[in-house]
Amino acid sequence: MCAMLELKNVNKTFNAGTINEKHVLKDLNLTMEEGDFVTVIGGNGAGKSTMLNAIAGVWPVDSGAILVDGNNITGLPDFKRAPYIGRVFQDPMMGTAPDLQIGENLALAARRGKPRSLRWGFTKKEAENYRESLKILGLGLEDRITQKVGLLSGGQRQAVTLLMASYQNPKLLLLDEHTAALDPKTAKKVLDITKQIVADQHLTALMVTHNMKDAIATGNRLIMMYEGRIIFEAAKEDKKKLTVDDLMRKFSEVAGEEFSNDQALLTR
């Protein structure tokens, strides 16, 4: 079986050659099999979001290779990686176009990574499908398909973004702290929807979170990052047995002195 995602010795340095030089990803290696749902934790500056941005192609990496389902995508800019990758951002405003209708947003996502032709962009037949898929969210949005997305709350927009990212059956779903900007109740709802969509569509997903409980309770694998590397990993049964205290202990072992600074950034 071919790995769905492979990171091979990926390096990324920001502001190279200046006083602010920061080597954020250091010979990073990660392999995800089809159907893996990996949660990523780590302190601030550990490289979690940078890893996701490297995979999404926000900028080119300095060295190393990124393969999705056996395709080498290292040399492709973000918009050319879109056929393989669905993304949900931390900022709920970033994943949807506010002045376009809910249906129009979904129609754009339903064509992710495909050539945009001069065919009609949003047909009546599609609208019926979108109404069905909006029902999955359980937010009553199926009756508001012609409303502008800008009228929705942050949580609703994040749920719509999730739905959009799951269209076209992406090889990989990237979730970059996508519940961090939401209130606890809404965050739970969005996380539940995430689990449901990933399970229903058998997606391969990579989720960054600050919340250790979520990291343990979600997915089948957990990785902890520190200073640009993966320093701890647990899968399946081992992961289920993990507690927040285990993770804190593990973290302090590696991080040592700096632990006290970073501890505040992780939420139980």
Next chain:
Amino acid sequence: MHILLARGGLNVMTLLGTFPSGIAQGMIWGIMALGVYITFRMLDIADLTVDGSFTTGGAVAVMLITSGTNCWIALAAASVAGLLAGLTTGILHTRLGIPAILSGILTQFALYSINLAIMGFSANKAVSVDRYVLAVSSRYINAALITGVIIAVALVSALYWYFGTEHGSAMRATGNNPDMSKALGININSMKVIGLALSNALVAFSGGLMAQYQGFADINMGRGAIVIGLAAVIVGEVFGEMLLKKRMNFYGRLLSVVSGGIIYYLVVCVALWLKINSNMLKLMTAIIVVIFLAVPYLQSVSHASFKKAGKNSLKEVR
């Protein structure tokens, strides 16, 4: 007051007499405003290329017609010339990393020389309706009005169709949320280039119409076109919202933009009828645009201002 107003009585009939011509010219500016609408509203770029490309359109059309080309073919050629101008601005912006507004200024600046060259290094070129068949002419205002309406409706319909297609939707998304667009596989740089090209093609087309209507192309005919275009876009939107309210759809919005050009030009007619010095029109136009752009902003600020908060806080402090 004598700087602004000239002497003489005011006659309402004289004013009404200027309306048909005003509507015809306003419609031509309205067509240009459709181009401005694409960049300003869809791509969120204030594209200053239009001041140059409007003249380019006029110059190309007049030179071709006077050398015996059919007026419609000349208009098509004018559009292609405008398209190339927009393409240049787009490439300066997306490939060379020059800010959009500066890219437009640079192209516009360069077009001054190019436009002069097109007109054989003369500041203006006449095209007489007595010698050539023209698409529109101020001499035959009724015919010009009919032609203008047909062209405007055709262009509005074409834009309505385009922005409903997959490609057009992707362009709307590009201006509305570039990050999302990239994540959905849209090449936002090429979208911007295509949008700028399309916009300037429309602007040059209307420049070609204007040159025929007034019977000459002039090196300065496009000066301030972007401001007039913006005036038409925002004035049209405001009046469109007032008239159509909830029924305002995208087709209505595009028609409003064209109507905005007409409203703008009728205001100009009234100003001229009031004997306001025509040299003061640009000042007036600028003030109109400032008011229409500032009012929505000031309204939003007035709900939450530091001044107000400071005033309210005094109740607690005293």
